[in-house]
Amino acid sequence: MPSTARSRLWPPRGRAADAALAGGLFLVVGLGTLRSLIGAREEPWAVTAANWLLIAVACGALYFSSRRPVPAASAAALATAVYYVTSAYDGPLLLAVVVALFTVAAAGRLHAAVVIAALCLIGTALGTLQGNGDVNHVALFMLTGWFVAMITLGGLRHSHLVRARETEERAATQERLRIARELHDVVGHHLSLINVQSAAALRRLTKDPAAGAGQAAEALGAVKAASHEALRELRATLGVLRDAGEEAPTAPAPGLARIGELTGAARATGLAVTVHRTGGPGRLPVEADLAAYRIVQESLTNVARHARATRADIRLDGDGHRLTVSVTDDGRGPVTDPAGTGPTGSGVTGMRERARALGGDLTAGPAPGGGFAVHATLPLAPLAAQEEPRR
Incomplete structure (x- = not known):
C-alpha cells in the first residue's frame, strides 16, 4: 500500500x-x-x-x-x-x-x-x-485531424471539470444549508425559552419582589438549564467543522428518545404539553429520528414565541413505513414577527425542507378548532430505496 x-x-x-x-x-x-x-x-x-x-x-x-x-x-x-x-x-x-x-x-x-x-x-x-x-497533402490532412482531435478532447476535458466543480459547489451549498438549519433549530429553540423565562422572572420581580422571588428563581433555573443545553447542542452541531484530530462530541444525537427534554423545557414556560404515541415504528433511521425531533422542537419554539397558547399536543404515529408527527396548540394562530421567524417564516420553511429531504412532506396552518397545527409525514425507508424502480 x-x-x-x-x-x-x-x-x-x-x-x-x-x-x-x-x-x-x-x-x-x-x-x-x-x-x-x-x-x-x-x-x-x-x-x-x-x-x-x-x-x-x-x-x-x-x-x-x-x-x-x-x-x-x-x-x-x-x-x-x-x-x-x-x-x-x-x-x-x-x-x-x-x-x-x-x-x-x-x-x-x-x-x-x-x-x-x-x-x-x-x-x-x-x-x-x-x-x-x-x-505533402496527406500529411497536411492528418495534421488537421490531430489538431481537431486535440481541441475536441480539450473541450471535453473543460466540460468535465466544469460539471465536477458545479457538483462540488452544490454539495457545499447543501452542507451549508444543513448546518444553517441545525444552528437555527438549536439556537432558536433554546434562546426562545431563555427569552420567555427571563421575561417571566423580570415581570415577577418587578410586580412583587417578595412574593415573586421563588418563582423568579425557578425561571432563572430554567434559563440556566436552557443555556447549558444550547451550548452543548451547539458544540455537537459545530463538530462537523472541527479540525482533523479534534475529539468528536460524545453527547447523544438528538432524537425522539430525548423528546422529554423538549416537553420539560416547554412546561417550564407554563405551557401544558402532552405527548401521544401510537403505532410501533421500532428503531427509527437516524435521519428520520433527527428530523422528527427538530420538527417538534421548532414547533414548540413557535408556540412559545408567537402563539400565546396554554396547551400543546404532540402526536407521534408510526407504522414501520412512515412516521407522522403532529403538533397543535390552542393559541391565536399564525403570526409572522418582523424578523420573519414566526410560524410562517423561516422556521416552517426549515421544517418543510427537512421533511422533503427524506421524501416526505409537511403542512402548517390554522387548525380547524383554532390555534395552529403542524403535520409532517416522514418515510422511514432510505430515500435511495424509495426511488429504486420496482422489478
Whole structure:
C-alpha cells in the first residue's frame, strides 16, 4: 500500500505538473532530434544550436500552459514554425503544438485554440504549396485531424471539470444549508425559552419582589438549564467543522428518545404539553429520528414565541413505513414577527425542507378548532430505496 507522503507527491499537481509536462516533452522531442548532433552534418553547428534553443523554448513554454494557456501555446507554435523553417533535421517538435492546443481548449479557450490551429495549418499549407517536400497533402490532412482531435478532447476535458466543480459547489451549498438549519433549530429553540423565562422572572420581580422571588428563581433555573443545553447542542452541531484530530462530541444525537427534554423545557414556560404515541415504528433511521425531533422542537419554539397558547399536543404515529408527527396548540394562530421567524417564516420553511429531504412532506396552518397545527409525514425507508424502480 502506498504511503501517504507518496500519494501526495504522485500524480504531480500545480506547477510540478507543468514542469513534468514541459520536461517530459523536451525529453521526447530531444530523443527524436538526436540525429542533429550525431552523424553527418547537414547544417552548421551554430544553426543546430539555435534550433535546439527553439526546441527548449517550445517545450519550456508549456510550463506556463496552466496559468497562461494562450500565450504559452502561441510561443510554442511560433518557436515550432521557426524551427521547421530553419532546421535541416526533421523532428517531433510538432508535439509541442499539439499538446499546447489541448491545454488551451481544456482551459475553456476554444476560440483561441481554433485560431492558433488555423494559423499553423495555413502556414504549413503555404509551405507545401511552395514545394516543401517534408509535408505533402496527406500529411497536411492528418495534421488537421490531430489538431481537431486535440481541441475536441480539450473541450471535453473543460466540460468535465466544469460539471465536477458545479457538483462540488452544490454539495457545499447543501452542507451549508444543513448546518444553517441545525444552528437555527438549536439556537432558536433554546434562546426562545431563555427569552420567555427571563421575561417571566423580570415581570415577577418587578410586580412583587417578595412574593415573586421563588418563582423568579425557578425561571432563572430554567434559563440556566436552557443555556447549558444550547451550548452543548451547539458544540455537537459545530463538530462537523472541527479540525482533523479534534475529539468528536460524545453527547447523544438528538432524537425522539430525548423528546422529554423538549416537553420539560416547554412546561417550564407554563405551557401544558402532552405527548401521544401510537403505532410501533421500532428503531427509527437516524435521519428520520433527527428530523422528527427538530420538527417538534421548532414547533414548540413557535408556540412559545408567537402563539400565546396554554396547551400543546404532540402526536407521534408510526407504522414501520412512515412516521407522522403532529403538533397543535390552542393559541391565536399564525403570526409572522418582523424578523420573519414566526410560524410562517423561516422556521416552517426549515421544517418543510427537512421533511422533503427524506421524501416526505409537511403542512402548517390554522387548525380547524383554532390555534395552529403542524403535520409532517416522514418515510422511514432510505430515500435511495424509495426511488429504486420496482422489478
